Amino acid sequence: MPACLRRCAGLGAHLFAPALLSTIAFGPARAADDFSQYAVTPNQKSVAAALDRGQGGATIDALRLELSALAPPEIGGGLVQLGSEIALVLPNVTEADRRALLASFVDRLGPSCLEKGARYEADPLLLEPSVWGRGFYRTDDISETGGGTIGFELHPDKHTCAGLGLNYANTDLALDGLPQSADVESYSIGAYLRRDSRHLFADGAVVASYAKFDTTRQILFAGATAEGDGTATGAGVIAGIGAVLHAGIVTFEPRIGLDYGHNDQHGFTETGAGAADLRIGGEERDALRSNVGTRLHAIFDFGSNQSLMPEFSIAWAHNLIDPAVTLKEQFVAAKNASFRIEGKEPPEDFLLLGVGLSFHPNASDELIVRYDGAWAEDIQADVISGGGKIRW
Numbered sequence: 001m002p003a004c005l006r007r008c009a010g011l012g013a014h015l016f017a018p019a020l021l022s023t024i025a026f027g028p029a030r031a032a033d034d035f036s037q038y039a040v041t042p043n044q045k046s047v048a049a050a051l052d053r054g055q056g057g058a059t060i061d062a063l064r065l066e067l068s069a070l071a072p073p074e075i076g077g078g079l080v081q082l083g084s085e086i087a088l089v090l091p092n093v094t095e096a097d098r099r100a101l102l103a104s105f106v107d108r109l110g111p112s113c114l115e116k117g118a119r120y121e122a123d124p125l126l127l128e129p130s131v132w133g134r135g136f137y138r139t140d141d142i143s144e145t146g147g148g149t150i151g152f153e154l155h156p157d158k159h160t161c162a163g164l165g166l167n168y169a170n171t172d173l174a175l176d177g178l179p180q181s182a183d184v185e186s187y188s189i190g191a192y193l194r195r196d197s198r199h200l201f202a203d204g205a206v207v208a209s210y211a212k213f214d215t216t217r218q219i220l221f222a223g224a225t226a227e228g229d230g231t232a233t234g235a236g237v238i239a240g241i242g243a244v245l246h247a248g249i250v251t252f253e254p255r256i257g258l259d260y261g262h263n264d265q266h267g268f269t270e271t272g273a274g275a276a277d278l279r280i281g282g283e284e285r286d287a288l289r290s291n292v293g294t295r296l297h298a299i300f301d302f303g304s305n306q307s308l309m310p311e312f313s314i315a316w317a318h319n320l321i322d323p324a325v326t327l328k329e330q331f332v333a334a335k336n337a338s339f340r341i342e343g344k345e346p347p348e349d350f351l352l353l354g355v356g357l358s359f360h361p362n363a364s365d366e367l368i369v370r371y372d373g374a375w376a377e378d379i380q381a382d383v384i385s386g387g388g389k390i391r392w
Contacts, residue, residue, distance in 0.1 A: 034052060035047075035048035035051050035052055035064075035067065035068075035075060035079065036048040036049055036052060038072060038075040038076050038079070039076060039079055040076055041076075041080075042342065043080070043083055043085070043341040043342065044076055044079040044080060046083075046339040046340055046341055047079045047080075047082050047083045047339050047341070048079055049339065050330075050331060050334075050337045050338060050339035051063075051064060051067070051079075051082070051331075051337065053336050053337065054331055054334035054335065054336055054337030055334060055335045055336055055337075056275070056331070056333050056334030056335060056337070057333070059274055059275040059333045060275045060331065060333045060334040060337070062275065063222060063274075063275040063276060063333075066221055066222050067079075067082075067221060067222075070221055074221070078219075078221045080178060081178070081179070081217070081218070081219045081220060081221070082219065082276060083278075083329060083339070083341045084180070084215065084217055084226075084228075084270070084278055084280055084327070084329055084341075085175060085178055085180055085341065085343075086173070086175060086180035086181065086182050086215050086216075086217060087215065087228075087265075087280050087327055087329075088325045088327060088341065088342070088343035089142070089173060089175070089182070089325075089343065090173075090182060090184065090213055090215075090232065090265055091232070091263050091265050091283055091285060091325050092325070092343075092346075093143065093145075093171050093173060093182075093184050093186075093211075093213075094184065094186055094209065094211045094232050094234055094263055094265070095234070095236075095261050095263050095287060096138075096145075096381075097145070097167075097169045097171070097184075097186040097188065097209065097211070098188060098207050098209050098234060098235075098236040098261055099236065099259065099261065100136075100138065100169075100383065101149065101165070101167045101188050101190055101207050101209075101236075102190070102205050102207055102236055102237075102238040102259060103238075103372070104134065104136075104149060104165075104385070105163075105165060105190060105192035105205035105207075105238070106192075106203060106205065106238060106240070106257075107354070107356070107370070108132070108151070108153070108161075108163065108192065128155075128391050129152065129153060129154050129155075129391070130152075130153045130389050130390060130391035131150070131151070131152055131153070131389070131390050131391075132150070132151045132152075132153060132163075132366075132387060132388065132389035132390075133148065133149065133150045133151070133387050133388065134148065134149050134368065134385050134386065134387025134388075135147070135148045135385065135386060135387060136148065136149075136383055136384065136385035136386075137383070137384050137385075138381065138382070138383045139381070139382055140379065140380065140381040140382075141176065141379070141380070142173060142174060142175060142176055143171050143172065143173040143174075144171070144172050145169050145170065145171040145172075146169070146170055147167065147168045147169035147170060147186075148167070148168060149165050149166065149167040149168075149387075150165065150166055151163050151164060151165035151166070152164050152165075153389075159195060159196040159197070160193075160194070160195050160196070161192075161193070161194045162191070162192065162193045162194075163191065163192050164189070164190070164191050165189070165190050165191075165192070166187075166188070166189055167186075167187070167188040167189070167190070167207075168185075168186070168187055168188075169184075169185070169186045169188075170183070170184070170185050170186075171183070171184040171185075171186070179217070179218035179220060180215070180216065180217045180218070181215070181216050182213050182214060182215045182216070183213065183214045184211055184212075184213040185211065185212050185213070186209055186210070186211040187209065187210050187211070188207050188208065188209040188210075189207070189208055189209075190205055190206055190207035190208070191205065191206055192204070192205035192206075193205070196244065199243055199244055199245070200241065200242070200243055200244070201241070201242050201243075201244060201253070202239075202240070202241045202242075203239070203240055203241075203242075203255075203257075204237070204238060204239035204240070205237070205238050205239075206235070206236070206237045207235065207236045207237075208233075208234075208235045209233065209234050209235070209236075210231070210232075210233055211231065211232045211233075211234075212229070212230070212231050212232075213229065213230055213231070213232070214227070214228070214229045215227065215228045215229070215230075215270070217270065217273070217278075219273055219276045222273070222274075222276055224272070224273035224274060224276050225272055225273060226270040226271070226272055226273035226276055226277050226278065227270060227271060227272050228268045228269065228270040228271070228278075228280065229268060230265070230266050230267070230268030230280075231266050232263060232264060232265040232266060233263075233264050233266075234261065234262055234263040234264060235261070235262050236259065236260065236261040236262070237259065237260050237261075238257060238258070238259035238260075239257055239258060239259075240255050240256060240257025240258070240291075241255070241256060241257070242254055242255030242256065249298045249299065249300075250296055250297070250298045251296065251297055251298070252294055252295075252296045253294060253295045253296070254293070254294040255291075255292075255293060255294065255295065255315075256290075256291070256292045257290070257291050258288065258289070258290055258291075259288075259289050259291070260286070260287070260288050260289075261286070261287045261288075262284075262285075262286050262287075263283075263284070263285050263286075263287075264282070264283075264284045265282055265283045265284070266282050267279070267280055267281045267282040268280055269332065270332075274333065275331065275332075275333040275334070276331075277331070277332045277333065278329045278330060278331060278332065279329070279330040279332050280327060280328075280329050280330075281327055281328035281329065281330075283325060283326070283327055285323060285325065286321060287319070287321055287322045288319075288320040288321040288322070289317050289318065289319050289320060289322070290317065290318050290320055291315050291316065291317040291318075291352070292315060292316055293313060293314050293315020293316060293352065294313070294314060294315070295311065295312070295313040295354075296311070296312055296313075297309055297310065297311040297312070298310060305360065305362050305363040306359075306360060306361060306362065307359075307360045308357070308358070308359050308360075309357070309358040309359075309360075310355075310356070310357050311354075311355070311356040311357070311358065311370075312354065312355055312356075313352070313353070313354040313355075313356075314351075314352070314353055314354075315351075315352040316349065316350070316351060316352070317349070317350040317352055317374075318348060318349050318350075319346060319347070319348050319349075319350075322346045324342055324343050324344060324345045324346065325342070325343040326340060326341070326342045326343070327340065327341055327342075328340050329341060347376035347377045347378075347379060349376060350374050350375065350376045351374070351375045351376070352372070352373070352374050353372070353373045353375075354370065354371065354372045354373075355370065355371050356368065356369065356370035356371070357369050357370075364390065364391040365388065365389065365390055365391070366388055366389040367386075367387075367388045368385075368386065368387050368388060368389070369385070369386045370383075370384075370385050370386070371383070371384055371385075372385075
């Protein structure tokens with residue numbers, strides 16, 4: 001073999017032998033821009049497609065390399081971390097705050113508001129205005145909420161109850177199995193009204209709300225944390241009609257109603273995670289729910305203006321309009337790197353139960369404790385509340 005060819009052959013072996021050994025030892029290298037093959041869920045596929053087509057500088061390339069360095073079974077989990085799943089849950093939190101306040105208004109529009117007792121009918125002074133308040137704690141599988149409501153109530157006559165309420169709620173939210181969390185503060189104002197005839201009643205309430213939230217999203221494979229903050233506004237209304245039926249000391253109030261809610265979550269941009277930071281679009285949605293149920297209570301009068309009133313309610317709620325939350329997200333560090341992720345479809349049907357106890361120590365005051373629960377497929381939410389009312 002000519003000396004030149006021997007030298008070339010030796011050079012070729014010197015250059016390509018390490019690559020050959022690497023291939024033998026570690027297998028064929030994965031392309032850093034072909035993540036769709038590791039995506040299983042629709043959200044993973046959407047994030048993977050954005051990474052594959054995104055155009056950016058060294059920072060987005062470094063993120064791709066860090067993801068591609070994971071073992072193949074772990075890349076799917078990395079894709080999930082790159083999308084803001086926590087942002088999908090925020091509209092449900094603010095909607096739950098409004099619905100809970102509307103439900104508390106409807107609770108006030110029951111026997112506690114109009115006090116269908118003998119002493120109420122006999123004493124016109126009990127029509128004086130009153131101030132009420134309650135504290136509450138609500139929990140479900142991924143969140144805990146605490147807060148309080150204060151209200152002012154009027155009784156224009158024995159058949160009408162109206163009031164105003166201010167509400168504050170703070171929710172700590174953490175996704176199960178995914179390092180993403182949020183803190184939500186919600187402020188609401190509302191009004192309520194009930195009008196009774198001899199055997200029928202109509203009630204309704206309206207609420208407007210403002211919420212601010214902080215989100216945290218950990219990208220574990222990149223050792224980075226993305227943080228964001230934003231706001232949301234919304235409104236809700238509930239209305240119903242029912243009957244007032246008596247059986248001995250027990251009063252039944254079957255009711256049918258609708259509640260409607262509108263939520264506008266504003267877009268926001270994360271910081272702190274470099275190439276993994278996202279620009280998250282806004283989301284505007286409407287929800288409509290029907291509910292059918294009944295409430296029953298009994299008043300035990302102890303004399304000396306003291307009485308005790310146990311109360312029980314049961315209802316079935318059906319979502320007529322409540323689409324899954326869908327958000328558009330974009331890698332800040334890359335062009336053409338937007339994607340859409342979608343939350344779970346909400347359950348269509350809920351069972352609602354409530355148990356309460358009211359005690360009147362005198363003619364002017366009232367103490368209240370109550371439990372409310374909601375059950376649906378794979379979902380349970382519990383609320384414990386307590387408060388009181390003072391009339392002057």
